[in-house]
Amino acid sequence: MTLAHKLTPALSAAGVRVGRGLWPVAQQTAAAAVSWGLASAVTGHQAPIFAPITTLVALNADRGGRGSNAVRFVIGVILGVVIASWATDLLGHGVRAVALAVALSLLAALIIGGERIIMAQAGVNAIVAVVTGTQAGFARVIDALFGAAVALVFSQVLFPAHPLALLRRAESAILADLSAALAWTARAMAAGPGDSLDWARGPLRAAYAQLAELSEARDRATVAAVRAPVWWGQREPIARECDSAAQLDLLSNSCLTVTRTAIAMDTGTREAFAADVRELSEILASLVGNLDRRAVRQHAAERVAALARRGAEAQAWWPAVELLLFDILVFLGVGPGDADLIVRDQHTDVRVAPPPALNRPVPQRFSNRRSPDEKGGNREGDHRGTWKARRAPRRRGS
Structure with missing residues (x-):
């Protein structure tokens, strides 16, 4: 069997995946651009990176679950930033503050349901907020809210799941x-x-x-x-x-x-x-x-x-x-x-x-x-x- 014959099924499958994914990719691309532009225009942040990130994570889910994804992402960001703020006030910006913020963020995520996306975002944002400071952390919360709002509009109003x-x-x-x-x-x-x-x-x-x-x-x-x-x-x-x-x-x-x-x-x-x-x-x-x-x-x-x-x-x-x-x-x-x-x-x-x-x-x-x-x-x-x-x-x- 030649290399071409071996590659044909894989290339055919890849073509099918690309064909099916073009419309979701177009939606996510447009939504990410809108999130960045909206957050930048309203908040004045020069690089509101968490707005398009929130939008992409929310929309990169099965149809019917994208709105829930957006809400869970924002909940995780808020948990991580708020708990990191308390940890830095107590222990400063060292390794002990990171450990405490991560542990409490993950436990809080477990208490409110334990969804993986909430736990991941809570832990990640706790670490980032301890390292960069809580002021930057609360700016990320605002950006995430804009990103979630755009994701909800795209997933529930403009292009809802059938x-x-x-x-x-x-x-x-x-x-x-x-x-x-x-x-x-x-x-x-x-x-x-x-x-x-x-x-x-x-x-x-x-x-x-x-x-x-x-x-x-x-x-x-x-x-x-x-x-x-x-x-x-x-x-x-x-x-x-x-x-x-x-x-x-x-x-x-x-x-x-x-x-x-x-x-x-x-x-x-x-x-x-x-x-x-x-x-x-x-x-x-x-x-x-x-x-x-x-x-x-x-x-x-x-x-x-x-x-x-x-x-x-x-x-x-x-x-x-x-x-x-x-x-x-x-x-x-x-x-x-x-x-x-x-x-x-x-x-x-x-x-x-x-x-x-x-x-x-x-x-x-x-x-x-x-x-x-x-x-x-x-x-x-x-x-x-x-x-x-x-x-x-x-x-x-x-």
């Missing part, structure tokens, strides 16, 4: 991993008894790891709905999408059940089961990056219903598939009662509720293709406290 995009990006990552796990499972089953299903465990582990990120995305989306003025009064669609995202926990467990069921099968049953598992993998893959499109959701639900009609109740493995079909339908927006009937082939009318939408979407990968019929929505997909603790669907004829 709550639904945050959720759907995390949902798509999980669906991609679950699809890969089912695809590996189908491939191993079709290959015969000599092929192992161990390959499916990697994507499944990745999907479970992504569930933690999905939980964080749900928190960030909720915070964005509260803090960004553009989303005020639109919490209902965000709450609906959060409820839908919670269904992925159950869907992941169902995928694991299907994979474990496949491991216990004999050779003949594996080959018959492989086609159904492959179909399930393709259904999940079709949703990746398309969760804001009602037509794609509807088509996926119709494929699930068709697969349910083809199922044979004589097969011992079919209940595991039925459970996964039910979870997919509910995630797509089908009511749990209708989903139960569909997987038991007693209901042929498959209707997916419109995906939640916000009135003024920020351009995002998952929110820029919304059609008029996707506006609004209902709570047909809200299924909390229903279906009696997710019992397994009854087999046809039962």
Whole structure:
């Protein structure tokens, strides 16, 4: 393999990262320049370096957490400077004052929450304030306040995080991993008894790891709905999408059940089961990056219903598939009662509720293709406290 062939994947990945990062880089560059200019013009500081530093640190975070980053940065700066002022009054500017200021600053940061950024800024600013003097330290506090104000304007007013995009990006990552796990499972089953299903465990582990990120995305989306003025009064669609995202926990467990069921099968049953598992993998893959499109959701639900009609109740493995079909339908927006009937082939009318939408979407990968019929929505997909603790669907004829 030549050097060019070895470098091609790395260069391609770097190009993707640069393409995705151009817009955040442009935002951070503009915000840093505004912070410097504003702090210099208002305060008269010749080099208000802490203003753009605060802005960059605040905006260099995941969307939905940038405003919190700005506030935490300023809290850390204030803690460090105030405690350093007290330490220098007590012990002067020597090593003992540095040690005391750092220790008390870190302890104070732990008391108010222990976020890493607060601890780091408290400790750093305590050291700088002891060495350079508290007057310069309080000047840094003023600069940091200007930087945080600019970061808040950029992150909460001008370019707020899109709550639904945050959720759907995390949902798509999980669906991609679950699809890969089912695809590996189908491939191993079709290959015969000599092929192992161990390959499916990697994507499944990745999907479970992504569930933690999905939980964080749900928190960030909720915070964005509260803090960004553009989303005020639109919490209902965000709450609906959060409820839908919670269904992925159950869907992941169902995928694991299907994979474990496949491991216990004999050779003949594996080959018959492989086609159904492959179909399930393709259904999940079709949703990746398309969760804001009602037509794609509807088509996926119709494929699930068709697969349910083809199922044979004589097969011992079919209940595991039925459970996964039910979870997919509910995630797509089908009511749990209708989903139960569909997987038991007693209901042929498959209707997916419109995906939640916000009135003024920020351009995002998952929110820029919304059609008029996707506006609004209902709570047909809200299924909390229903279906009696997710019992397994009854087999046809039962």
